[in-house]
Amino acid sequence: MSPIVNRFLKAPMTASVVGCPFSGGQPRLGVDKGPIHLVEAGLLDQLVGLDWKVNFDGHHQFEEITAANDPPIGKLKNPRFVSKVCESVAKVVEGHAKKGELPLTLGGDHSLAMGTISGTLAAHPDACVIWIDAHADINTAETTDSGNIHGMPVSFLMGLNSQTIPEFSWVNPALKPDRIVYIGLRDVDQGEKRILKETGIKAFSMHEVDKYGIGKVVEMALDHVNPKRDRPIHLSFDVDALDPSVAPSTGTPVRGGLTFREGHYICEAIWETGCLVALDLMEVNPSLEDADSVQQTVAVGCSLVRSALGETLL
Numbered sequence: 656m657s658p659i660v661n662r663f664l665k666a667p668m669t670a671s672v673v674g675c676p677f678s679g680g681q682p683r684l685g686v687d688k689g690p691i692h693l694v695e696a697g698l699l700d701q702l703v704g705l706d707w708k709v710n711f712d713g714h715h716q717f718e719e720i721t722a723a724n725d726p727p728i729g730k731l732k733n734p735r736f737v738s739k740v741c742e743s744v745a746k747v748v749e750g751h752a753k754k755g756e757l758p759l760t761l762g763g764d765h766s767l768a769m770g771t772i773s774g775t776l777a778a779h780p781d782a783c784v785i786w787i788d789a790h791a792d793i794n795t796a797e798t799t800d801s802g803n804i805h806g807m808p809v810s811f812l813m814g815l816n817s818q819t820i821p822e823f824s825w826v827n828p829a830l831k832p833d834r835i836v837y838i839g840l841r842d843v844d845q846g847e848k849r850i851l852k853e854t855g856i857k858a859f860s861m862h863e864v865d866k867y868g869i870g871k872v873v874e875m876a877l878d879h880v881n882p883k884r885d886r887p888i889h890l891s892f893d894v895d896a897l898d899p900s901v902a903p904s905t906g907t908p909v910r911g912g913l914t915f916r917e918g919h920y921i922c923e924a925i926w927e928t929g930c931l932v933a934l935d936l937m938e939v940n941p942s943l944e945d946a947d948s949v950q951q952t953v954a955v956g957c958s959l960v961r962s963a964l965g966e967t968l969l
């Protein structure tokens with residue numbers, strides 16, 4: 656383990672794994688198998704190898720709400736199911752975080768971040784969010800085209816929906832625009848572009864990664880949300896931020912993404928701040944593409960987590 660001291664976690668440093676076999680935030684089956692594959696690939700032993708104490712007592716259990724009992728609310732698909740699962744995930748993440756452990760949430764689709772970030776903010780009200788993704792996931796109930804809630808968690812966390820949706824009233828819209836920063840964006844819907852402008856949320860798209868290089872981009876991102884490097888950091892990593900040649904097995908791949916090293920650099924640099932308090936690794940879908948692609952994507956998912964939890968190259 657690197658000599659980095661984490662200022663928010665209790666010793667012995669403990670990762671509490673929240674495996675979330677959930678796919679209700681988007682239509683493609685298989686993303687619910689992501690956490691199972693990540694664990695079966697040996698991720699937990701790898702973390703033990705980095706000197707983490709690892710808590711894992713099986714994947715997160717939740718009650719299924721069937722489509723028949725979950726008609727759309729406006730355009731939102733599976734709204735009650737997504738909401739219930741995220742609410743339970745929020746409680747679990749909050750519980751771990753309040754004990755000084757690091758919740759490591761394995762998705763599952765990215766709607767789960769509504770839960771994980773709610774949980775983090777309940778335990779660490781001062782936290783900032785670093786969101787690594789091809790997508791902004793900030794559509795509102797009004798702007799969404801797809802109705803897939805994995806494209807909307809940030810809007811709920813920030814309270815951007817003009818009409819309150821009672822099913823989601825448990826979400827405390829505590830995330831402020833200056834406490835989230837994006838890296839890796841390249842497929843942002845028109846309505847989302849407008850929201851980013853209006854809220855003034857800082858975003859480093861692939862254009863900025865090309866222009867400045869990943870080292871400078873991460874530094875600028877941290878300077879924005881965490882200028883004194885004294886705030887807890889929640890890192891939410893959607894594997895589709897990586898180029899599809901690096902992480903092919905994901906539901907909404909977009910070409911022109913982060914290289915293998917750029918993705919890992921982000922994780923390493925955030926660990927080096929000593930401020931990481933929660934990590935999400937989302938959207939690994941082992942049902943998509945051939946067996947080699949699946950193996951490659953799962954392996955990259957594991958190595959991103961290791962980098963974020965202190966693995967170094969030397």
Ligand SMILES: NC(=[NH2+])NCCC[C@H](N)C(=O)O
Nearest residue numbers: 765790794801803805806907
């Ligand atoms: N977490 C993701 N992969 N999100 C993809 C979102 C795609 C699109 N913007 C939508 O709203 O449906």
Ligand SMILES: [Mn+2]
Nearest residue numbers: 789790893895
């Ligand atoms: Mn994405």
Ligand SMILES: [Mn+2]
Nearest residue numbers: 765788792893
């Ligand atoms: Mn996403």
